[in-house]
Amino acid sequence: MSNMKNILIYGARGALGSACVSHFKKQNWWVLAVDLAENPEANANVLIKSQTLIDQENEVLSGIESSLGSKKLHALVCVAGGWAGGNASSKDFIKNTDLMLKQSLWTSCLAARVASKYLNDGGILVLTGAQPALDATPGMIGYGLAKSAVHHLTKSLAAPKSGLPESSTVLTILPVTLDTPMNRKFMPNADHSTWTPLDFVATTLHSWSEQSSDQRPKSGSLVSLFTKGGETKLETNQ
């Protein structure tokens, strides 16, 4: 690990997380994986077993300390998340809202907490929001509000005195639909040429991680991923 750049990938066992682990490994980065289950490709793993946010903080911080010691991180990306729909009259509305808060918002807050302790000066923290959550999401209320809270977290973390290290960058990617096996399974007849390939996301995250703060999009940016005909463009929201 001594001469390698290192990254923590939160949600490293999911489809996007696994793609990120593989990509950073290929680029010769040292990868610390955090998730509910181990990612065997990573250099080290921290497993989350607790059920409450406060217990997860203890678990994550002590696991990372065991792994990193006094070393710092060049990059931290949180690609944990999931999707569940439902409006307020759905019998699953509260259950799904609970799940979305845990999968998207708890993980993002814990990633921010870890970043405040372990991110290098000039390092980068990337979170995962959602393009649809920039507007109202009446058919998937819990999903939208959890992602919207991640967007707000991004803005707070990029502001002065947020607790992140000096000259670090925080960015949040806003996918529309990612081209994952689960999405292919549940939406077999959708136009897959408008879905964003996981490799594109992993490559983008690696580029940002290699860049210095002044080369990256401005800290606090919400960066939309628009894919058309298999081509993806980044668009930074103001």
Place this chain on the structure above:
Amino acid sequence: MSNMKNILIYGARGALGSACVSHFKKQNWWVLAVDLAENPEANANVLIKSQTLIDQENEVLSGIESSLGSKKLHALVCVAGGWAGGNASSKDFIKNTDLMLKQSLWTSCLAARVASKYLNDGGILVLTGAQPALDATPGMIGYGLAKSAVHHLTKSLAAPKSGLPESSTVLTILPVTLDTPMNRKFMPNADHSTWTPLDFVATTLHSWSEQSSDQRPKSGSLVSLFTKGGETKLETNQ
């Protein structure tokens, strides 16, 4: 209760909740209180004892069913909430974020769930956001993201097919600082003439509740409460 208008007040034991219970009682409304502890002035109480969001849903829905039976509500206001600060490097960041999510976001989501089942056509649901959460809140990250999620919930609930009854209104008030005993205790030297009196809020909520949908601010509005020299003005955000 038969000839009286009725309101459910979520967070009825807090400072603002208690002021609302008193005001609506004076106006001859029938008041159902929901909170962790009983409000003896209310006509009926539902107590929350569970620790998880999903268990709280069961508790609230069954308690309300016992109290209302097949009756509907003219109004539902959620004034539950609290305040805790901290940036990402604060040792209390995660603990306080957890608390803010429970106090402000869980209650708002549960109020929305109840509204989808019990609110009258043409009824009103009012939630409580926060003016500072319209921007980044680096010194109180958990508070800001929880309130921001309430703002997003408001937009989703006001959109078509949100699950709320037809022609109902959803509004969210955005206080800056409320003139509560707790705020007086912790900020004794602040300029109290810029704090919003609880009576003003209770009176506003009652006026909206008596109005028809077309007299109220447009559904989905975030309504800021700006107080200066003891005078409060409402300002609707676009």
